[in-house]
Amino acid sequence: MTTGTAATRVLGVLAIITTAWVVVSAFFLTPADVVQGDSVRIMYAHVPTAWIAYLAFVTTAVASGFSLVRKHRTLGFDRVAGASAEVGVLFMAMTLITGSLWGRITWGTFWQWDPRLTTTLFLFVTYVGYLAIRRVDVDPVRRARRSSVIALLAVLEIPLVHFSVVLWRSLHQEASVLNTDGDVRLDGLMLFTLFSGVVAFTLMFVWLVMHRQRLTALSDLERVVGLDAAISARRAEGVSGIHAT
Amino acid sequence: MASDTAKAGSDAAILLSGVVVALGGFPALAGVDLAVRSGELVALRGANGTGKSTLLRLCAGLTPLTRGSARVLGVDVATQRDTVRSLVGLLGHDNGLYSDLTARENVQFVAHLVGAGTSDVDAALDRLGVDARVAATRAGALSAGQRRRTALASLVVRRAQLWLLDEPHAGLDSAARSELDGILREATRSGATVVYTTHESDALGATVPRTITLTSGVVARDVMEHSR
Amino acid sequence: MASDTAKAGSDAAILLSGVVVALGGFPALAGVDLAVRSGELVALRGANGTGKSTLLRLCAGLTPLTRGSARVLGVDVATQRDTVRSLVGLLGHDNGLYSDLTARENVQFVAHLVGAGTSDVDAALDRLGVDARVAATRAGALSAGQRRRTALASLVVRRAQLWLLDEPHAGLDSAARSELDGILREATRSGATVVYTTHESDALGATVPRTITLTSGVVARDVMEHSR
Amino acid sequence: MNTVLAIARKDLTIEWRTRTLLARVVPFALLVLVLFAVALDSEPLILRAAAGLVWLAMLFATMLLVQRSFDLETADSALDALLGFVSSSSKVFFGKALSLFVQLFSLAVVLVCAAVVLYGARVEGGGVVLLVTVLLTATVGLALVGTLYGVVVANMNGRDSLLPLLALPVLAPLLIGATRATEAAFGSDTIDVSNGWAWAALLAVYAVVFGSAGAAAFAPLAQGDS
Amino acid sequence: MNTVLAIARKDLTIEWRTRTLLARVVPFALLVLVLFAVALDSEPLILRAAAGLVWLAMLFATMLLVQRSFDLETADSALDALLGFVSSSSKVFFGKALSLFVQLFSLAVVLVCAAVVLYGARVEGGGVVLLVTVLLTATVGLALVGTLYGVVVANMNGRDSLLPLLALPVLAPLLIGATRATEAAFGSDTIDVSNGWAWAALLAVYAVVFGSAGAAAFAPLAQGDS
Ligand code: HEM
Ligand SMILES: Nc1ncnc2c1ncn2[C@@H]1O[C@H](COP(=O)(O)OP(=O)(O)OP(=O)(O)O)[C@@H](O)[C@H]1O
Numbered sequence A: 001m002t003t004g005t006a007a008t009r010v011l012g013v014l015a016i017i018t019t020a021w022v023v024v025s026a027f028f029l030t031p032a033d034v035v036q037g038d039s040v041r042i043m044y045a046h047v048p049t050a051w052i053a054y055l056a057f058v059t060t061a062v063a064s065g066f067s068l069v070r071k072h073r074t075l076g077f078d079r080v081a082g083a084s085a086e087v088g089v090l091f092m093a094m095t096l097i098t099g100s101l102w103g104r105i106t107w108g109t110f111w112q113w114d115p116r117l118t119t120t121l122f123l124f125v126t127y128v129g130y131l132a133i134r135r136v137d138v139d140p141v142r143r144a145r146r147s148s149v150i151a152l153l154a155v156l157e158i159p160l161v162h163f164s165v166v167l168w169r170s171l172h173q174e175a176s177v178l179n180t181d182g183d184v185r186l187d188g189l190m191l192f193t194l195f196s197g198v199v200a201f202t203l204m205f206v207w208l209v210m211h212r213q214r215l216t217a218l219s220d221l222e223r224v225v226g227l228d229a230a231i232s233a234r235r236a237e238g239v240s241g242i243h244a245t
Numbered sequence B, C: 001m002a003s004d005t006a007k008a009g010s011d012a013a014i015l016l017s018g019v020v021v022a023l024g025g026f027p028a029l030a031g032v033d034l035a036v037r038s039g040e041l042v043a044l045r046g047a048n049g050t051g052k053s054t055l056l057r058l059c060a061g062l063t064p065l066t067r068g069s070a071r072v073l074g075v076d077v078a079t080q081r082d083t084v085r086s087l088v089g090l091l092g093h094d095n096g097l098y099s100d101l102t103a104r105e106n107v108q109f110v111a112h113l114v115g116a117g118t119s120d121v122d123a124a125l126d127r128l129g130v131d132a133r134v135a136a137t138r139a140g141a142l143s144a145g146q147r148r149r150t151a152l153a154s155l156v157v158r159r160a161q162l163w164l165l166d167e168p169h170a171g172l173d174s175a176a177r178s179e180l181d182g183i184l185r186e187a188t189r190s191g192a193t194v195v196y197t198t199h200e201s202d203a204l205g206a207t208v209p210r211t212i213t214l215t216s217g218v219v220a221r222d223v224m225e226h227s228r
Numbered sequence D, E: 001m002n003t004v005l006a007i008a009r010k011d012l013t014i015e016w017r018t019r020t021l022l023a024r025v026v027p028f029a030l031l032v033l034v035l036f037a038v039a040l041d042s043e044p045l046i047l048r049a050a051a052g053l054v055w056l057a058m059l060f061a062t063m064l065l066v067q068r069s070f071d072l073e074t075a076d077s078a079l080d081a082l083l084g085f086v087s088s089s090s091k092v093f094f095g096k097a098l099s100l101f102v103q104l105f106s107l108a109v110v111l112v113c114a115a116v117v118l119y120g121a122r123v124e125g126g127g128v129v130l131l132v133t134v135l136l137t138a139t140v141g142l143a144l145v146g147t148l149y150g151v152v153v154a155n156m157n158g159r160d161s162l163l164p165l166l167a168l169p170v171l172a173p174l175l176i177g178a179t180r181a182t183e184a185a186f187g188s189d190t191i192d193v194s195n196g197w198a199w200a201a202l203l204a205v206y207a208v209v210f211g212s213a214g215a216a217a218f219a220p221l222a223q224g225d226s
């Protein structure tokens, strides 16, 4: 059995094509930055991954909301929520990795205690915790409820990350040491490449979530089939028990 | 094999049909059909691991339903578990006591929440033979039987419409057993429904009105005594 | 009241005289004199809270002695509790299982520590009716009776010289009860001493060689069957 | 309301009887403050960090108190029964949060006094009112979040380690807010009192958000546990 | 010896099955590192305190792991039986300490790497050997002290809060020693590598002292529990 369909195959191909374009453009077509030199090329991976991670976590929250409200398709929505969170954690990890590599090149250290970086890390850990709760082996409906509540609370951290620069430092008088948005000026091609990156990663996100979701659906199905077999086995046992007494 | 599960209707305290409960992928209940009328006293029997506790926990709204339909006191267990919980009194394998409160404080706490008075607490403790010294001892320090008695006293104070008791006799001495016998019969007389599990042949006197036997997650026998 | 506690001697498995055990200021045992010979099978009875569990825990070296003297298998319980522990197999109200290991792994662990082999493990599990599926399930997910059976299998693997069992029948179905009956009788036949508590009148077949009844922390009756 | 109070009173009775807070959590939190000082090993540095360290110690203490609060309920499956006795599960939520608040607030007062003594923090004038407000709003927030995540992990195997993992990231904004506002109250030179009030207001919003979230989410969460 | 290994293997099997360390304690400890940085809120300060913060996080993580390790034993009174199976209770002590050591050492490696990434700590040359030695000796000490106090509070009501209270003061010297030695390995300017080795030697002495104390005291302690 595969988890692919015509739709996912088209998506996959599109994702590969756009990604290839982003790579070519990022490395060869766009200019190096005046201040940062070639390292600015990391941006084309760094920024889109962050945004796609947001997208993934929002998707998780929305699916979780439906899973809580709907009485019947609880588990279907829960699967989407779980798959999306997994992919989101993956993307957020890539944001952290590309960011700290970039930091290593531009600031000379992997990490700085900047509000955005710190809150990003919290966001990441929150969803690692979310996945940990999902791993706990309990009844699926029960698990869906618990993790939905957590997902709905966790998504509130995204505005915190986004506005952390304003929120946290503005109350401090000093200007921020690291100005995440100030020192990169984007020309037309750079912007286009950046948004191509967003498109490419969005496609990749959708593709991954669909596969992941189907995979869990399949294994759930397998469990149902397994349960059917187990039920008939147990019933057979029961019947023979009756004859024995 | 006198099977008699067909009687449904509005006065059914428990109404299960095709109930499957899977725990960790294992069908602890593998298709149970069962109807218990209001005011019945039912003994649930069966070998170890046949699903008795699972059945009780399902009816108390503590375990989710995997397949089939289950109504308890007219309420759907799958969708309204909160309501089910508030109607049912369950005594599980655990006693549900706070070990740092005294036996009396434990019962008192329950009484307060369900709106019963102090006299009810005293009556219940007295009835279950929890004397003043024991009542004033922290629950964590009590003997196994004394803890079980205290939990039963809470249940008496509770006055639930449906009593579900999982091996209520375990740990009780013979005096407490016969007292429990009386309590359960009284409860049914005043309209409550009682389902309890047991492994002992002579647990509740000689005549239990109805005995249901589980085998491997299904109902294997359902026997009524002719008269009550 | 046929008291018969005077028989002391070197072959005494348990020898208590004037034993007082105070728990939180309360004399759970209030002066117990008792002698159990090696190879005896003794049932300990009494109402709830009369000190049965306390007596067993004392003999297992788990509860300190307040007054009097107590020797178990010739070892002084007050001073050499570590030695006592290693000679005695106790099954308390708790089962002593690791809930994240499977039933089989639990028994296997005990077997490894006491130097028993894999075949012993299989034999013990088989004897207690723990089938392959149950043996491969984590202990935390088992039913009450399955847990009790697993704990008993550990005890069988253990082959202690003195077996102390606190309500071993609780939670067991009738098949397991009669198996337990056989196990205990076999153990005494091979020279071990067995003391168990129970509240059930017919727990271990009809004839138990000796029944000791406690009342309020003292021995009230000590009855021997004439022949074994 | 009566139910909420009864549940809180039950928890506080147990607390009073076992003296968990007084005999164990308070000394633990004080110890954490001392250990920070040891780990940092520099006077001016410690003074600068005083507010942050107080709230960090509060966070750890909250984890302990929440665990204790739910261990009481799950040790003998009392929570299963408790949820059947009340007309709405949110009463259980507020009852447990209330008792947690009372304990946390007392602890916070002790820790602030300790910071004054140990770290040489100073509070004067308008700072006092701000400080009290911050202590109130922040401990309310801690109690609500703690209770909410406490019930999420209640009955779970290995919940001791799961609780901090889930709750601490969510509490991070509270840590930051409370720290900044307390710094202001301690008369720091990097933040003034009016800014401190802004943070206190944010803390209040935080508490309200989690209060409503907790009340709404408690039922499905508590329903689900075994 | 065989018994010691069997007990350690049992604990590690359970750990592997429940993934407590990997899925919960490691993230928790990393979170603690981050929270410290947030509470301190100043780059140079964080760098200066890096070594101390790593070991403080280790201390808190030790509390969690010890609690977990003894919860396993006491949840269903398994410890009572376990002590009867072994010829000498000190084997239980060393078995549980061994499994704790394995877990703590892995955690320490992760945390040091995190300090390099997050706090900008640097290790080079002779520092590496010193660092590994410190990690080994200090985690051995943590494991031994943790196990010893774990059994003291095992079976006690409210042990979650009692354990840190008892163990942390005893661990304070270890915290100081490990911090100083790690600072030396991180190339601090207040302490040089040879001094670091002196501290490492002290840590080894500490471990030996608690190893013998634990082996001797375990029997009466374990006996005493109810
Ligand atoms: C580990 C280190 C880093 C992390 C965790 C990180 C995280 C993030 C996140 C979460 C965003 C999305 C913000 C939003 O739109 O809400 C972002 C955006 C961005 N980051 Fe980073 N970042 C890191 C390092 C860096 C470095 C070193 C630079 C450049 C010197 C940089 C430049 C940018 C830029 C230009 C944006 C997009 C503009 C913006 O929305 O502010 N980042 N980063
Ligand atoms: N997670 C799980 N994985 C596999 N099997 C499970 C799991 N949880 C429960 N079971 C099985 O489901 C059944 C549950 O039975 P239940 O506890 O209802 O039995 P019972 O009739 O009450 O038995 P007892 O008389 O021993 O109390 C047991 O056979 C148990 O082994």
Ligand SMILES: Nc1ncnc2c1ncn2[C@@H]1O[C@H](COP(=O)(O)OP(=O)(O)OP(=O)(O)O)[C@@H](O)[C@H]1O
Binding pocket: B134, B137, B141, B142, B143, B144, B145, B146, B171, C023, C024, C025, C026, C027, C028, C046, C047, C048, C049, C050, C051, C052, C053, C054, C055
């Ligand atoms: N800390 C304490 N304070 C007061 N009384 C205590 C304390 N600990 C134990 N007790 C009392 O000591 C007695 C202990 O009895 P034990 O557990 O040995 O009874 P048992 O014969 O095993 O009873 P059961 O049949 O109920 O298991 C009980 O009456 C109990 O109330």
Ligand SMILES: [Mg+2]
Binding pocket: B052, B053, B054, B166, C143, C144, C145
């Ligand atoms: Mg059962």
Ligand SMILES: [Mg+2]
Binding pocket: B143, B144, B145, C052, C053, C054, C166
């Ligand atoms: Mg007893």
